[in-house]
Amino acid sequence: MLKVTIDGQTIEVPEGTTILQAARMLGPEVAPPAMCYYSTLETSGGYCRTCIVKVTKGSEKDPRPMPKPVASCRTMVMDGMEVQNKTSPELLEARKGVVEFLLANHPLDCPVCDQAGECHLQDLSFEHGAESTRYEFERRTFEKIDIGPNVQLHMTRCILCYRCVKVADQLTPGRSHGVLNRGDASEISTYIEKSIDNEFSGNVIDVCPVGALTDKTFRFKNRVWFTKPMDAHRECDKCSGKVALWFKGADVLRVTGRKDAFGEVEEFICNTCRFEKKDAADWKIEGPRVIDHKSVISSNHYLANNQVPDFAFREVADYKAIEDKPVQPVPAQNQLNN
Amino acid sequence: MSKKLLLKHDHEPGIQTYEVYRKHGGYASVEKALKTMTPEAVVEEVKKSGLRGRGGAGFPTGMKWSFLAKPEGVPRYLVCNADESEPGTFKDRYLMSRIPHYLIEGMITSSFALGANTSYIYVRGEYYYVIAILEKAIKEAYAAGWLGKNILGTGFDHDMYVQPGGGAYICGEETALLESLEGKRGNPRIKPPFPAVKGLWGCPTVVNNVETIAAVVPIVNDGGEAYAAIGIGKSTGTKLISASGHINKPGVYEIELGLPVEEFINSDEYCGGVWKGRKLKAVVAGGSSVPVLPADLIMKTAAGEPRLMSYESLADGGFASGTMLGSGGFIVMDETASVVKNLWTFARFYHHESCGQCSPCREGTGWMEKVLHKIVHGHGEMKDIDLLWDLQRKIEGNTICPLGDAAAWPVASAIRHFRSEFEEMINSHAVEHA
Amino acid sequence: MENKVQFKPETLALAKEIMGRYPEGKQKSALLPLLHLAQAEFNGWLDVPVMDMVAEVIGIQAIEVYEVTSFYSMYNLKPVGNCLLEICRTSSCWLRGAEDIVSHLENKLGIKEGETTPDGMFTIKTVECLGSCGTAPMMQCGAQFHENLDTDKVDSILDKLRADGKRTNYFDAVVVKEY
Numbered sequence: 033m034l035k036v037t038i039d040g041q042t043i044e045v046p047e048g049t050t051i052l053q054a055a056r057m058l059g060p061e062v063a064p065p066a067m068c069y070y071s072t073l074e075t076s077g078g079y080c081r082t083c084i085v086k087v088t089k090g091s092e093k094d095p096r097p098m099p100k101p102v103a104s105c106r107t108m109v110m111d112g113m114e115v116q117n118k119t120s121p122e123l124l125e126a127r128k129g130v131v132e133f134l135l136a137n138h139p140l141d142c143p144v145c146d147q148a149g150e151c152h153l154q155d156l157s158f159e160h161g162a163e164s165t166r167y168e169f170e171r172r173t174f175e176k177i178d179i180g181p182n183v184q185l186h187m188t189r190c191i192l193c194y195r196c197v198k199v200a201d202q203l204t205p206g207r208s209h210g211v212l213n214r215g216d217a218s219e220i221s222t223y224i225e226k227s228i229d230n231e232f233s234g235n236v237i238d239v240c241p242v243g244a245l246t247d248k249t250f251r252f253k254n255r256v257w258f259t260k261p262m263d264a265h266r267e268c269d270k271c272s273g274k275v276a277l278w279f280k281g282a283d284v285l286r287v288t289g290r291k292d293a294f295g296e297v298e299e300f301i302c303n304t305c306r307f308e309k310k311d312a313a314d315w316k317i318e319g320p321r322v323i324d325h326k327s328v329i330s331s332n333h334y335l336a337n338n339q340v341p342d343f344a345f346r347e348v349a350d351y352k353a354i355e356d357k358p359v360q361p362v363p364a365q366n367q368l369n370n
Numbered sequence: 371m372s373k374k375l376l377l378k379h380d381h382e383p384g385i386q387t388y389e390v391y392r393k394h395g396g397y398a399s400v401e402k403a404l405k406t407m408t409p410e411a412v413v414e415e416v417k418k419s420g421l422r423g424r425g426g427a428g429f430p431t432g433m434k435w436s437f438l439a440k441p442e443g444v445p446r447y448l449v450c451n452a453d454e455s456e457p458g459t460f461k462d463r464y465l466m467s468r469i470p471h472y473l474i475e476g477m478i479t480s481s482f483a484l485g486a487n488t489s490y491i492y493v494r495g496e497y498y499y500v501i502a503i504l505e506k507a508i509k510e511a512y513a514a515g516w517l518g519k520n521i522l523g524t525g526f527d528h529d530m531y532v533q534p535g536g537g538a539y540i541c542g543e544e545t546a547l548l549e550s551l552e553g554k555r556g557n558p559r560i561k562p563p564f565p566a567v568k569g570l571w572g573c574p575t576v577v578n579n580v581e582t583i584a585a586v587v588p589i590v591n592d593g594g595e596a597y598a599a600i601g602i603g604k605s606t607g608t609k610l611i612s613a614s615g616h617i618n619k620p621g622v623y624e625i626e627l628g629l630p631v632e633e634f635i636n637s638d639e640y641c642g643g644v645w646k647g648r649k650l651k652a653v654v655a656g657g658s659s660v661p662v663l664p665a666d667l668i669m670k671t672a673a674g675e676p677r678l679m680s681y682e683s684l685a686d687g688g689f690a691s692g693t694m695l696g697s698g699g700f701i702v703m704d705e706t707a708s709v710v711k712n713l714w715t716f717a718r719f720y721h722h723e724s725c726g727q728c729s730p731c732r733e734g735t736g737w738m739e740k741v742l743h744k745i746v747h748g749h750g751e752m753k754d755i756d757l758l759w760d761l762q763r764k765i766e767g768n769t770i771c772p773l774g775d776a777a778a779w780p781v782a783s784a785i786r787h788f789r790s791e792f793e794e795m796i797n798s799h800a801v802e803h804a
Numbered sequence: 805m806e807n808k809v810q811f812k813p814e815t816l817a818l819a820k821e822i823m824g825r826y827p828e829g830k831q832k833s834a835l836l837p838l839l840h841l842a843q844a845e846f847n848g849w850l851d852v853p854v855m856d857m858v859a860e861v862i863g864i865q866a867i868e869v870y871e872v873t874s875f876y877s878m879y880n881l882k883p884v885g886n887c888l889l890e891i892c893r894t895s896s897c898w899l900r901g902a903e904d905i906v907s908h909l910e911n912k913l914g915i916k917e918g919e920t921t922p923d924g925m926f927t928i929k930t931v932e933c934l935g936s937c938g939t940a941p942m943m944q945c946g947a948q949f950h951e952n953l954d955t956d957k958v959d960s961i962l963d964k965l966r967a968d969g970k971r972t973n974y975f976d977a978v979v980v981k982e983y
Contacts (some may be wrong), residue, residue, distance in 0.1 A: 205870075215721065216726060217726070553862075701899070
């Protein structure tokens, strides 16, 4: 086991653990934000640079600090390593720069974006960004394109995290979409608008951290924060059939994978479950789903067993106390008890 | 007279051909290494020579070689980085087109040292005529028995191929080069693992610049110590300098490291002085990526010592008052040149060449170019200077590969040393627009 | 399909030879050189069927070819004139008058940078550093580097290219350079 200290908190982790994984083990409050890393997608990470941290001590053996900030998602823990994330003002400033770069060409069309409310770029800029942008030039734009009957690509919003390309590479045979062009003209595309039609292609929607890849069957149906997520499952011969259903009244508006506290799906689901099973009767409902603590969706929702969160009735002063307390991730089995 | 190693015979008629090259002592290093030395002994000589990577980073070559992993049954590769694309740099093109066998000889000797039975010379695609010259020379080398099976009866096999690039500066970064050689987009890899452990097709690989590999020839012929005796301090040996811009005699010059900058600029043996009888304004000493220095600081260090053409002397004073030897792309600007406008061409270059993988470089290079375009085209505001300063600061050190730094440093140094020129440009246009 | 795009037999043979330069299973490495061959054979640019053909020859997905061709600056994804005039405009070339060369070409040919003359003869393209800084300003046409340019020199180059009337490509006869 290797010992690593992140923002003053020490944890022991197995060899081969990245700094980001170690930080996540300490909890969401300690973990640096990550826009491109996705634990279940090989070779993901390293691109967006939002998870950069400062390594103030390399290891017990070689205590020299690392000369530059490193991407915590791609840097392995060494025994005795010491890392600064939120405790380094210098690093927070650098991260603010990264956020500004990510937003430089982003359309900021959140009011009409389906991802609003569960968008990682929104969360990131709220927590780590500056109040205003200094970018005064025309932003790059692309035409919206349909990739297949159920997925729409709105490249203008893309932050080039490459997650969807990794899904296409690793989950589906015969990849037909990838990254075209280079530099700030790069785009995710199929080049000749081939449809992506195979059973797992819909997962590109779940892995997209922004509103670049959206579910056409859900498009403009509702704002996500007005829908109620429920865990559900069905017998499926293609995937585990374990999903989250998003209800409005008695209607299932959309089906997604079940996302954890870091926005990653627990299991990838097939297109049949995602796009074709929109009747509540198709599913065995397990109970309400607790969403990532940071999301607007969960902030005014119920908890497991349909309970109203107790803090909803507290005084403002108490509420502040709760906010200041580090939130522990809810273990998955507790979320599912109904 | 200066000491010449690589360009000793560059003006011999017919030196491009095998016969003439051989007549002038060509392939002696292969003979010596394969017949009288062990691979380890060759690596040892390179270590002793103090040779440092000539592509720009200046990393000790012998050390890089000694990092090469040698797992049983896994092939190792030597890849020559001939993707010369750093603005201001054209020495490798000169060497390869003028004396192609010099590189090939260095490749064989180095491959022997590294235990590589296959090597590739990755040449930027725009140099297609150079590729043709190299391929012809390789054919000659095969015919003369320097390549192929059982070279010189020593049991050492070696095959060598030339690989064209497709037009991308970023492929000069060694992991991007390997990606490109694998038939992919030139996106730099995230290190570690380093190529010495996992390089071409996942196998241990050494990537060296053309000039670095060529320098192995005199090192093996004359010994590492003899090479180390040339030059100054840790800047051993000779260096090819590509001189361009506002000088009387642009061209490629082989200098002994330690030559005073002033002599290099003004001597008729080298640049022949600033052209048209004008005064020197600024120099970019090591290719577009290194900090630009004003005339006084390129001639003398901040402490008043004469500045020398060496890794250490050019870097003296850090980025506050120094620069870097880099690739040896020496760009001279006379008193009429606009440092700001020249900077804009650099910014445009880096914007064009950013691979787009990581966000600070992808978005930052374009942003800096746009701000500079605005200033150069008469719409600049004073706040733009501070914005540029902040942008380069937020790119530097925060990217996957050194392209981000390379884009940031010219901007930082131009503002550091020529801030008044930015202000004048902004003010004069402000008057015109009033 | 009947009119399927194919390499000429001798080009295909060369393509196979190139694919043999890499270990078994690593034939994707031949992609960049094969795309240069294809571009030279199919009118100086890479249409989708041409790229698909290259993908098939190597045995990779078409998207892997599109990703590459759109990344590198030497592959033309739109038709170009017989002679693609690539003028360097970075630092040293700029310091020594590249802008004048570009505007001279634009005036002379009656087209703007990025455009092709109506007769399909010339396309003007500005490019970044071609490693010819010591002989600036310069432009590349096919394999040939035209160096130390001035407007007179540009005129005579255009005349010669027009008289030849041929499509230039990067595989033009080896130009032995004397300095």
